[in-house]
Amino acid sequence: MLKIFNLLVCLYVIAPSVVFAENTSETIFFVADDLNSAVKYYNSRGEIGNKQFLFNDNYNRTNIMHARPVNYNWADVTYDEKPYQSLKFPNTASYSYLEKTYSKVQFLTEVSPNHYRVHIDGSECFGDGCIMTENIVVAVLPQKFKVMKYDSSVDGTWKNVGNTYSFYSKNVKGASIDIEFEDTVPQVYVDLAKVLANFKDIKVSYDGNNVLVAMPVEGVFNSGEAKIQNNGSQWISIFANTLKSAKIKEMRVEGHSDNVPIKSKLYPSNWELSAARAATVVRYLIGQGLDPKILAAVGYADSKPVSDNDTPEKRKKNRRIEFTIVPKQI
Structure with missing residues (x-):
């Protein structure tokens, strides 16, 4: 299984006609008070095998603050004739990482003054018959913001506690969420x-x-x-x-x-x-x-x-x- 990672987008690439079943993906996105940065936690559980993330060739590896299992390694690779940096997790069924996002342009859009939209991508898989058994995407916003509306790319279930909004979907190829909010601080x-x-x-x-x-x-x-x-x-x-x-x-x-x-x-x-x-x-x-x-x-x-x-x-x-x-x- 190969995973291409382009800052905030996770892609499962699976051979045609192969069903990747019994896989749970969790993406939790923490937005900073000043909206200038964010921290992302990603976790995946599924079948035992060699897993890897592909990052753009100019990606700063120090953005990954923690990764588990600890026996991961980095390598420069080529995929589809394009250069990438590969974060590999050998022979594991569960793996996770914590990443700092330093540029708000990667996840935030200013709709109007003091009115913003955050876009968060969960995992997405490709290939005939490929599905994500469970795909969970969570946004954690500072309490000073007032959420106006939220939406998802696929059908699923929303839950929220305070300014933590969680989206759960089953048997989908991928999921992403958008949340609009206002800065209520005078x-x-x-x-x-x-x-x-x-x-x-x-x-x-x-x-x-x-x-x-x-x-x-x-x-x-x-x-x-x-x-x-x-x-x-x-x-x-x-x-x-x-x-x-x-x-x-x-x-x-x-x-x-x-x-x-x-x-x-x-x-x-x-x-x-x-x-x-x-x-x-x-x-x-x-x-x-x-x-x-x-x-x-x-x-x-x-x-x-x-x-x-x-x-x-x-x-x-x-x-x-x-x-x-x-x-x-x-």
């Missing part, structure tokens, strides 16, 4: 993650509904105070400038503290201090040009810790300002 998250990347202590995330930004108070406020220091105003200015053109429905600014009590003339407790710090940030953002109608300030003191308070380092994590940004639905 642009404000992309922009903030980019401009704040150089501030290592600031965390930017997206929970599927809101954009979340967390910053430590160290370097922004002095201990027991609610006045923004020069170092803190630097990143908050960048933050504000990015938000000016963003499509935001509302933003809540939250002040958080550790559990060490404070008692001063201005701030009788951490409730007043955390609320004052949140209000100071809101006033600063308004001064930078943000619409006050979309802003709110709230202080939580030590009621919502992200860590224990039993060491100085853990207490430092709890002293923070958090931003919950609700993007506008377009």
Whole structure:
């Protein structure tokens, strides 16, 4: 049996009138968050024999990260008068490999802005009477994408759990699937993650509904105070400038503290201090040009810790300002 492999297409080439029965092929395709790369796992189980994959003659062998059985070998061969690189598995009934795909042009089409289609080929056999007893093709997409529709080249059964879509077919010559999806991550998250990347202590995330930004108070406020220091105003200015053109429905600014009590003339407790710090940030953002109608300030003191308070380092994590940004639905 000979298998020709051209990046994402597996081909079984079998002599005419030979039926390749009792064979199960599994292709699992993992798409990266940034859509620029993917990882493919391929596994085949069938009759014992010598198996081989043929890759284009310019194929980079280091793309194959793992292969089993381990006694495989590479060779330069010619098939149908064309040069190929051959990955051979001698005398085995089951074999598999894990491959990194570094170019999205090999599997991805941009249908429209933020709307994509991924195409995945499972195994395909050629020759009179050739069939694949079972052909399974699976796509694993990051959760941030919303699947719009999916289709297959042959009849079969679809199942999905979250953003994992599995297609199962029986007694076919081959199968491929197409899945269309949209990037649901708001642009404000992309922009903030980019401009704040150089501030290592600031965390930017997206929970599927809101954009979340967390910053430590160290370097922004002095201990027991609610006045923004020069170092803190630097990143908050960048933050504000990015938000000016963003499509935001509302933003809540939250002040958080550790559990060490404070008692001063201005701030009788951490409730007043955390609320004052949140209000100071809101006033600063308004001064930078943000619409006050979309802003709110709230202080939580030590009621919502992200860590224990039993060491100085853990207490430092709890002293923070958090931003919950609700993007506008377009």
